[in-house]
Amino acid sequence: MIHVENLCKSFDKLLVLNDINQNIEKGERVVVIGPSGSGKSTFLRCLNLLERPTSGRIWVEGEEITSKKCNINKIRCKMGMVFQHFNLFPHKSVLDNLTLAPLHIKHQSAADAKEFAMGLLERVGLTDKAYSYPAQLSGGQKQRVAIARSLAMQPHIMLFDEPTSALDPEMVGEVLDVMRNLAEEGMTMIVVTHEMGFAREVGSRVLFMDNGVIAEQGSPKDIFSNPQNPRTKQFLKITNHGGGNL
Amino acid sequence: MIGVLLTSINDIPPSGWEDGILYQIWLNLIRHDRWQLILQGLGVALQIAFFSIIIGLILGFFTALMRTSKFKALRTVAMTYVTVIRGIPMLVQLMILYFAILGPYTNLPKILIAIIAFGINSGAYTSEIFRAGILSVDYGQTEAGRSLGFSTAQTMRLIILPQAVKNALPSLGNEFILLLKETSIAGFIGVQDLTKAGDIIRSRTFSAFTPLITVAIIYLILVMTLTWLLSKLERRLRKGDTR
Numbered sequence: 001m002i003h004v005e006n007l008c009k010s011f012d013k014l015l016v017l018n019d020i021n022q023n024i025e026k027g028e029r030v031v032v033i034g035p036s037g038s039g040k041s042t043f044l045r046c047l048n049l050l051e052r053p054t055s056g057r058i059w060v061e062g063e064e065i066t067s068k069k070c071n072i073n074k075i076r077c078k079m080g081m082v083f084q085h086f087n088l089f090p091h092k093s094v095l096d097n098l099t100l101a102p103l104h105i106k107h108q109s110a111a112d113a114k115e116f117a118m119g120l121l122e123r124v125g126l127t128d129k130a131y132s133y134p135a136q137l138s139g140g141q142k143q144r145v146a147i148a149r150s151l152a153m154q155p156h157i158m159l160f161d162e163p164t165s166a167l168d169p170e171m172v173g174e175v176l177d178v179m180r181n182l183a184e185e186g187m188t189m190i191v192v193t194h195e196m197g198f199a200r201e202v203g204s205r206v207l208f209m210d211n212g213v214i215a216e217q218g219s220p221k222d223i224f225s226n227p228q229n230p231r232t233k234q235f236l237k238i239t240n241h242g243g244g245n246l
Numbered sequence: 247m248i249g250v251l252l253t254s255i256n257d258i259p260p261s262g263w264e265d266g267i268l269y270q271i272w273l274n275l276i277r278h279d280r281w282q283l284i285l286q287g288l289g290v291a292l293q294i295a296f297f298s299i300i301i302g303l304i305l306g307f308f309t310a311l312m313r314t315s316k317f318k319a320l321r322t323v324a325m326t327y328v329t330v331i332r333g334i335p336m337l338v339q340l341m342i343l344y345f346a347i348l349g350p351y352t353n354l355p356k357i358l359i360a361i362i363a364f365g366i367n368s369g370a371y372t373s374e375i376f377r378a379g380i381l382s383v384d385y386g387q388t389e390a391g392r393s394l395g396f397s398t399a400q401t402m403r404l405i406i407l408p409q410a411v412k413n414a415l416p417s418l419g420n421e422f423i424l425l426l427k428e429t430s431i432a433g434f435i436g437v438q439d440l441t442k443a444g445d446i447i448r449s450r451t452f453s454a455f456t457p458l459i460t461v462a463i464i465y466l467i468l469v470m471t472l473t474w475l476l477s478k479l480e481r482r483l484r485k486g487d488t489r
Contacts, residue, residue, distance in 0.1 A: 050389055077395035087390035091408050101394040104404060146390075153394060 001026045001157065001188055002047060007056035009042055016042045018212035020056070024190065026156075029183050031203035031220070032192045035235055038209040040192045044159050047190065048072075048079045061156065077105060080150025084162040086142040088134040094121070094145050095130040098152045106153070113152075120148040124178050140171030144178050151182075158182065160191040196239060200224050208232045270456040280447050284457075287443030288464060294360050294439065295426040301365025302425065306372025311402075313377050324373065331370035337431050339363055344435040360432045368425050375421060379414030380406060412483045419476035423469050430465075440464060 002024040009017040016039045024030055032040045045051040047058065049065055049072050057066045065075050089097050098117035102108045108116075121127045124144040134142055143163055150158060160179065164172040176198050183189060183202045193199060199206055199220055206223040208216040208231075216229040227233045256279070259272040275281045312324035331339070340363045343349075348359050383406050391401035411418075433442035444461035448454045 048393060050393060073392075073395045073397050076393055079393075081390075081393035083386060083390065083393075085386055087384070087386035089387065089390070089405055091412065100404060101396065104400060105395050150394070 001028075001061060002190075003059040004047075005057045007043070007046060007058065008054050009039075009046060009051060010054050016212055017046065017053075020212075020214060022207075022214070024188070026188055027186050027204075029187075029189045029191070029202055029204045030207060031199040031205070032190065032207045032209060033194070033196070033199055033235075034207075034209035034215075039212040040209050041161050043209065044161050044190060044192050047159060048076050048081060050081070073105075077101075077153050078155050079157045079159060080147075080153060080155035081159045082143070082146050082150055082161065082163045084165050086134075086139075086146045086166075088142055088146055088149070090134050093131050093133055094126065094137070097134070097145060097149050101149070101153050117148070117152055120151050121145075123151075123181070124148045125174075138171060139167045140174045143167065143171075143175045147175075147178055147182075157188045157190070160189065160193065162192050162194065164193065164195055194239070196224070196236075208235065210235070267456075270453060273451050273453060273456070275447075275456070275460065277451075280450075280457075283438075283443040283446060284440065284460060284464070287438055287440035287461075290357060290432070290438060291426075291429050291440040292468075294357065294364060294429045294432055294437070295422075297361045298364035298368055298429070299422055299425060301361065302368025302372045302421075305365065305369025306374075306376055309369060309373035310376030310380060313373065314380055328370045328373060331367055336364075336367050336428055337434060339367055340431060340435060349435075356435055356437045357432075360429070360435065360437050364425060364429060364432075367428075368421065371421050371424075372418065375414050375417040376410065378417065379410035379412075382413045383409045412480075415476065415480050415483065419473065419480075422472060422476070426468060426472065427465060 002022070004020055004022040007017055007020040007022075008015070018039075020043060032043065034040050042051055046053050047060070049058075053066060057064060059065070060075050061078065063070060063075065065072060088094075089100065092100060095114065095117055098120060099108075099110070099113040102113040102116065103110065118127065118130065121130055124147060126141060126144055126148070129137060129141060129145070134145070137145065147158075147163075163179070164175050167175065172195065176195065179189070179191070179198070180202055191198075191203070201220075203220045205217060206220050207214050208223060208227075208229065210231045216223065216227065216232045223232065224236065227236055256277055259269055263269055263272045275284070309324045309327060312320040313328075315321055340360065343363045343366075344356065344359050348354055348362070387405050387409065388401055391405040392398070396404065429439055430441035432439045433445065438446070440461055444457040447457040451457070
C-alpha cells in the first residue's frame with residue numbers, strides 16, 4: 001500500500017532521514033518509536049509530502065507521489081493525518097471542521113456531509129459537541145475531533161504524528177481508545193508515538209528509528225521482549241519498557 | 247413667509263444671538279447658508295474615504311498575497327510598490343498624481359483623482375496589515391488543510407484568510423481611521439472636502455475658531471462612529487473564541 005525506496009531527507013546540511021526503505025501493507029498498524037530527533041516525524045510527514053524528500057521515491061496505492069506528474073492533493077484525500085497539536089480550524093464549529101473538506105473537495109451535498117460527520121462524532125463520542133468551537137474543548141476532545149475530521153474524507157490510510165504527546169495524562173486514554181477502535185476496523189495506520197503500551201498492544205509491526213535510519217523492526221513482541229540492536233535495548237531501558245519489567 | 251424668514255436670518259442674527267458664541271455660530275454656519283458648505287464638504291470627505299478604503303482593501307489584499315507568494319517576481323513587484331508608496335509623503339503623492347500625471351493629460355474629476363491617490367496609498371499599508379494577519383495564523387493550519395487534500399489556494403481561502411482577516415481587523419480599523427483623517431489634505435488639489443469647507447468659511451468671515459472647531463467635532467464624531475462599527479464587527483467575528 002505504501003512503498004518507500006531510498007528515502008533521504010536533509011534540512012540544510014543536517015541529514016534527518018538516511019536511505020529509508022519500507023513496505024507497508026494494507027491493514028498493517030505500523031508504530032514508529034525512537035528517541036527525539038531520530039527522524040520519526042519527518043519520515044511520517046514525507047509519506048504525504050508535507051515534507052519534500054531530498055531524494056528517494058515513495059508510492060502510495062501504486063502511484064508514485066514523488067513523481068512530478070502526481071497530483072498530491074488527490075493522494076492526500078486518501079491519507080488522513082493527525083497532528084500533535086490537533087490543528088483544528090478555530091473559526092469553524094466542530095461539525096464544520098468535519099464537513100469542510102468533504103464539501104469543498106468531494107463536493108458532497110450539505111446533508112450527506114453532515115450525516116456522515118454526525119456518525120463520526122458518535123464514533124468518537126462527541127455528538128453533543130457538534131456545534132461547539134474548538135476553543136471550548138479539552139485537549140482529548142480536540143484530538144478526537146481531529147481524528148474524526150480526517151476520517152470524514154474516508155481515507156484508506158491514517159498517519160498519526162505523536163497524537164497524544166500534547167495531552168494531559170488523563171486524556172491520553174480516550175484518544176488511544178479511538179485509535180484502538182480504528183485499528184480493530186482494519187484501518188491501515190502509521191503511528192509515531194511515545195506510548196509504548198499502545199505500540200505493544202495495537203501495533204502489528206514496530207519500527208525503531210535512530211539517527212535517521214530504521215535501526216530495528218519487527219513484531220511488538222520481538223522488539224519489546226527481545227530487542228537485538230543495542231540502541232533499541234538502550235532506548236527501551238531508558239523509557240522503562242525493556243524486557244522483563246513489562 | 248418662510249422666504250422672508252430665511253432672508254432675514256441671512257442678514258441679521260435672530261434676537262439674543264447678537265454677540266458671543268451664538269453670534270459666531272450664526273456668522274459662520276447660518277449666515278448665507280454656510281452650513282451647506284460644511285455638509286457638502288462632509289459628503290466629499292466621506293466619498294473619498296469610502297472609495298479609497300475599498301480600493302486600498304483590494305490592492306492591499308492582492309499585494310499581501312503576492313508578498314507571501316512563492317514566486318520571486320510577484321514578491322519583488324509587491325515589495326517595490328510598498329516601499330515606494332510608504333517612502334513618499336501622502337501629500338506629495340497626491341500632488342504628483344494630480345499636477346504631474348493625471349491632471350494635465352485627462353479630464354478626470356479632482357475627487358476621483360483624490361480617491362485614486364488615497365486608494366493607492368492605503369493599499370500599501372493595508373497589504374502589510376493583511377500580510378501580518380496571514381503570518382499570524384499558525385503554520386499547522388496550513389498543514390492541516392493541505393493534509394486533508396485542499397489545494398494551496400483553497401487552504402488560503404477557506405482556512406487561512408478567515409483567521410487572518412479576523413486577526414488583522416484592529417489594525418485595519420486603525421488604517422481606516424488614519425485614512426479618513428488623511429483625506430483632509432485633498433484641499434491641496436482643490437477638492438472641496440470638509441477641511442477645505444471650514445477653511446473657506448474662515449477666509450470669508452475672518453473668524454477661525456468656530457468653523458475649524460465645527461470641522462474638528464465632525465471628524466471626531468465620524469471616527470467615533472467608525473470605531474463603534476468596527477468593534478461591533480470584531481465582536482461578531484470573535485464568536486468562536488473564548489479568550
